[in-house]
Each structure stands twice: as structure tokens, then as C-alpha cells.
Amino acid sequence: MGRKWANIVAKKTAKDGANSRVYAKFGIEIYAAAKSGDPDPHANQKLKFVIDRAKQANVPKHIIDRAIDKAKGNNDEQFSELRYEGFGPNGSMIIVDTLTTNVNRTAANVRSAFGKNGGNMGVSGAVSYMFDNTGVVSFVGEDADDILEYLMEQEVDVRDVQEEDGHIVVYTEPEALHQAVTALQAKGIENFDITELEMIAQNDVTLTGEDLEKFEKLIDVLEDDEDVQKVFYNVELD
Numbered sequence: 001m002g003r004k005w006a007n008i009v010a011k012k013t014a015k016d017g018a019n020s021r022v023y024a025k026f027g028i029e030i031y032a033a034a035k036s037g038d039p040d041p042h043a044n045q046k047l048k049f050v051i052d053r054a055k056q057a058n059v060p061k062h063i064i065d066r067a068i069d070k071a072k073g074n075n076d077e078q079f080s081e082l083r084y085e086g087f088g089p090n091g092s093m094i095i096v097d098t099l100t101t102n103v104n105r106t107a108a109n110v111r112s113a114f115g116k117n118g119g120n121m122g123v124s125g126a127v128s129y130m131f132d133n134t135g136v137v138s139f140v141g142e143d144a145d146d147i148l149e150y151l152m153e154q155e156v157d158v159r160d161v162q163e164e165d166g167h168i169v170v171y172t173e174p175e176a177l178h179q180a181v182t183a184l185q186a187k188g189i190e191n192f193d194i195t196e197l198e199m200i201a202q203n204d205v206t207l208t209g210e211d212l213e214k215f216e217k218l219i220d221v222l223e224d225d226e227d228v229q230k231v232f233y234n235v236e237l238d
Contacts, residue, residue: 201232
């Protein structure tokens with residue numbers, strides 16, 4: 001499937017654990033998921049998976065609980081899920097997923113981030129056709145063949161299973177992500193590094209020198225925006 005997801009997960013987790021902004025992003029996502037359905041994670045699958053991801057990122061329990069309690073109140077705050085697409089330096093492609101209460105603010109911030117860091121905003125669909133929407137599940141393990149055989153027996157729609165640096169990484173069709181996680185839990189696997197829907201680039205590009213510096217700055221600015229939940233791209237960063 002291309003890039004090493006075990007490495008990405010390890011770096012992302014290290015960054016997340018030290019970044020209070022990530023806690024705030026998860027708080028918003030948990031609130032929105034709870035507000036859109038039942039605030040009980042046992043009755044709201046979307047909320048349950050957001051909470052599971054928050055725990056993987058070491059988000060403190062009080063932040064999770066506070067977001068759910070807020071959703072139970074009479075707050076009428078409404079969030080919109082929006083996707084922006086654009087280009088970075090030298091053929092790099094970027095997808096930005098946001099969750100916001102102010103569409104105008106978010107659009108202006110994302111456009112500014114691209115414009116000031118060597119990129120350009122594109123129209124909807126400009127780059128997403130070069131990415132595959134994929135379920136990704138990662139956990140410590142080494143027998144990819146055994147996991148693939150098991151998931152196939154459970155009739156999970158799996159694209160691939162790989163061993164990457166001491167981790168098993170399962171790639172599924174997007175609608176099969178939850179089924180894969182449930183099946184793996186039934187097998188006794190609980191400590192997941194990642195259970196996410198990811199936009200995986202069909203082909204990666206390599207940037208060097210000033211292009212790479214501009215690209216990294218652009219990604220940092222986007223990820224630091226409070227309305228941005230995820231950033232996907234076709235550049236493999238160290």
C-alpha cells in the first residue's frame with residue numbers, strides 16, 4: 001500500500017501526546033459525534049470509534065467525558081464537516097478535512113495556509129481522485145498471513161494485510177473498517193495503534209530542498225488550525 005503506516009502511527013502518537021491542540025480537536029470531534037446521535041458510545045458507533053481513537057492518542061479521560069457531557073446539554077452549536085483539496089510545491093497533493101462552526105473562517109484560513117506556503121487551493125475533486133479511501137487498523141504483531149486468513153474467514157472485505165516494523169497493518173474497504181476492528185477484538189486483540197479511515201495516495205512523490213521545507217511548513221500550518229481534523233498528502237515525510 002505504499003508508505004509505512006507503522007512509522008506514521010509512531011510519529012503521530014508521539015506528536016499527539018505532547019500537543020494539547022490535538023486534545024481540543026478530539027474534544028470537538030467527540031462533541032459533534034455525540035450531538036449527532038446518542039451520547040452513549042454503546043449506542044452510537046461513530047462516537048465509540050472517535051473515543052477509541054482519542055484513547056490511542058492519549059487524550060485524557062476528563063476531556064472525553066467533558067465533551068460528552070457538553071453534548072448532553074442544551075448547547076445548539078452546529079458543526080459542519082468540510083473537505084478542501086489543493087496542491088503544494090512541485091506536484092504534491094493535499095486533502096484537508098475540517099469540522100467547524102464557522103465555514104467562512106475555516107475556508108479563509110485554509111486558503112491562506114495554502115497561499116502563504118507555496119500552495120494553491122483546488123476545486124472539489126481536484127486531487128481526491130488520486131487517493132483511495134481506506135480503512136487502516138494497526139497493532140503490534142508479526143504474523144500477517146494468519147491475520148489475513150482469519151479476517152477472510154470472518155468475511156471482512158480486506159484489501160491487504162502487511163507486517164511493518166513489528167506491527168500488523170490491515171487495509172480494508174472503507175465500509176469494512178468497523179467490522180475488521182470487531183473481528184480482531186473477538187480474536188483477543190485490543191491494543192490498536194490506529195483504527196482510522198484514511199485517504200491513501202495512489203502514488204507518492206519525493207520533495208527535496210526548498211520544496212520540502214515549504215511543504216512541511218504548509219502541513220504544520222494546516223494541522224495547527226483548530227478547525228482542521230485531518231490532513232492527507234502524497235509526500236512521504238521522514
